[in-house]
Amino acid sequence: MEKLIIEAAINELVSKQQNRHVPYGPDEVAATVKQCVDAGMSYLHFHAREQIFGEMIWNEPELYRQGILKMRALGVPAELPWYPTYLTLEPFYQKHVVALVEDPEIRLQIAAIDMGSGNINDYDPRTKNFTSVDQTKPWSHNFHRQFFQICRDLKLRPYLGVYEPGALRSIATYLEMGWLEPPLVMKFFFSDAGPYGFPPNPRCLQMFVRTLELVLPGVPKIWFTMCYGHSIWDLVRPTIELGGHVRVGLGQYHPWYWPDPTGEEPTNAEQVARVADIAHSLGRGLATPAEARAAFGLSAWSGAASGAVAACSQSVAGEAC
């Protein structure tokens, strides 16, 4: 079985009030990523956030750039595949992505898209209230086509987030239409907090995988399991056994809109290490960042200017790169 890629979503929208280990600014991001890579992480997702208050910086490349250069200065391999966030898929909100792709020191190569339309509202069982009960996520097929065209223009590999099995059928259709090309890199979303998709349990993971076989037979693909909430730990072992890859991280572990009743405050690196331990117990090796890159079909990292990295390393102690 191919080596396990461990992804970590290190911050997302979670606040330090929820877990003090959530990294905000570039220095904290870099330090967290270094710990995670040392623990076995080979794929990264982070949000650019302001250092003091953790405010989301949706459209600016600079904090991403600083985070990436600072983590390299700490010894994180430049090969590490990663992807940023964005407020929506409209081209206007992709300007930081364009900048990060074109930046010769950064050379972003992955863009995530959460496929399909749906009601992606969280539901607090204690108050019995939905968040944003009027809100829907209405992303048409043409909207996806537009995003895939951006990915093609920028030579970005789409990371396809799948909430519902219908999105797998859409992906198959997009392949048929030539909107996408293999290899496919997919992420199966589960959620404790939001009542959408398959329920977050091992049997439903099997259903997801079976549906994948029915809908996309013979297509080169790799897939990840992620879960908003603590049920990720019910899904990690079967994912590893079924040949999938795993995303963990504090950004998806705690509720975004209400306090985590468990009071748990793990670190990102502890979560990565826990997955690595499970993988080892099951006899599955861990991918390196370079191996993860190859699995995604990305070109080998041809190297940022070493001078820039060296210059950045001198500024890790606080100055912006």
Next chain:
Amino acid sequence: MAGQKLIIEAALHELVPKSTNPHIPYGADEVAADTASCIAAGLSFLHFHARDGVTGQQLWSDPEPYREAILAMRRRGVSAELPWYPAYGGLDRESFSHIAALAADPAIRLAVAAIDIGTDNLNDFDSETRQFIDPDSVKTLSHAAAKDLFDLCRELELRPYIGVFEPGHLRHVGIYLDKGWIEPPVILRFFFSDFAPFGLPPHPECVGMYAEMIEMVMPDVPVEWFVACAGPSIWDLAPAAIAAGAHVRVGIGQYHPTSWPDHRGEKPTNAEQVARLARLAQSMGREPASPAEARAILGLDAARGERSAPPRAIQSSLCGVKLP
């Protein structure tokens, strides 16, 4: 569930034109005759669209063609207990105005309203031209909008017939129960499609997946569920549905593509589809339910109760719809 009677639903025509299948019924008389034939074959739950008798044009929000058809089918001996539900042109109160009128009409007493929940891309995909139909459109129904329709159903004493396109919609239903927006028994219809790439693929295993998920999401909740499929794969799914204790919807309204010509050349009647399903069920040890039995299984009398006049809340909600 083995041995429980099977409710056979038929969707008589939906958007299919006679040019695709000449057996598609237009107008009240054809609908009545077709329904009588289906009843004789084992039908116990009916869905039809009000359509112009000549052109087949959809008459989305006019209660009168529905009323005419229901009364015409009764004159042909169709039981007044036959549960049925109309179509609508949108998922909002205004688009349900004819439903309110039909619920309030003492001669009709509509008892079921279909509500297709959730937000999804339900576009057909023509594999010949490799084009989506209307690729900018998205079917949307927020949780708040769903609540409004459930509230309307409660006001009108209608049992919601909840359409599920994705597993996540089943989880929506679990929350709607938790919030008290709907009450058991829950009636669900799981949509599959050969023509549009949404939901679980139309494969028999996927019927079993839905059956398992009902138990996960709504344990101990009384649920009756139907399997429907746009396209001929309904015949692959029907045995799995019958074996799982579900009910089945057939009908030429869902059998043919509606966005492009059907090149298969098959032109069955609705009654032939009902009869085929009835034979299949009997071979698997399930007898078709009668209309009265279907009504009881779906809990319609409990939902509606006996009444001689529409409640005040219903009258006030008609908003200008003329009572027949």
